[in-house]
Amino acid sequence: xxxxxxxxxxxxxxxxxxxxxxxxxxxxxxxxxxxxxxxxxxxxxxxxxxxxxxxxxxxxxxxxxxxxxxxxxxxxxxxxxxxxxxxxxxxxxxxxxxxxxxxxxxxxxxxxxxxxxxxxxxxxxxxxxxxxxx
Numbered sequence: 001x002x003x004x005x006x007x008x009x010x011x012x013x014x015x016x017x018x019x020x021x022x023x024x025x026x027x028x029x030x031x032x033x034x035x036x037x038x039x040x041x042x043x044x045x046x047x048x049x050x051x052x053x054x055x056x057x058x059x060x061x062x063x064x065x066x067x068x069x070x071x072x073x074x075x076x077x078x079x080x081x082x083x084x085x086x087x088x089x090x091x092x093x094x095x096x097x098x099x100x101x102x103x104x105x106x107x108x109x110x111x112x113x114x115x116x117x118x119x120x121x122x123x124x125x126x127x128x129x130x131x132x133x134x
Contacts, residue, residue, distance in 0.1 A: 008127060013044070014089040016101050023054045026077070028086050030059045033076035039066050 017024030
């Protein structure tokens with residue numbers, strides 16, 4: 001999907017770690033620490049592939065699989081800026097009514113999808129509506 005819309009979409013991830021998931025906040029920190037080494041999307045993808053087994057060891061294992069500088073990764077997880085990003089994202093989410101994850105907004109409107117095909121159809125529709133070429 002990413003190649004099809006390469007120059008037509010802007011994807012923004014906002015962190016909204018749920019309180020009922022013991023490692024959600026640490027996972028958000030870890031993904032942002034991975035971003036410090038240019039590996040956000042790779043880390044993010046692996047988190048979702050392993051979402052049922054996320055714990056401290058798995059967060060470190062994923063970083064190792066991506067060949068991150070482990071000392072920097074561990075240090076960056078606690079950077080004040082990373083904490084501010086997560087806090088800001090959560091405040092923003094609460095303000096606009098986010099209750100769970102994932103929550104998807106398209107052109108500023110909350111949208112509910114059942115599957116990837118629904119997302120693709122909606123993207124195509126929005127691009128046509130905005131007169132952008134596919």
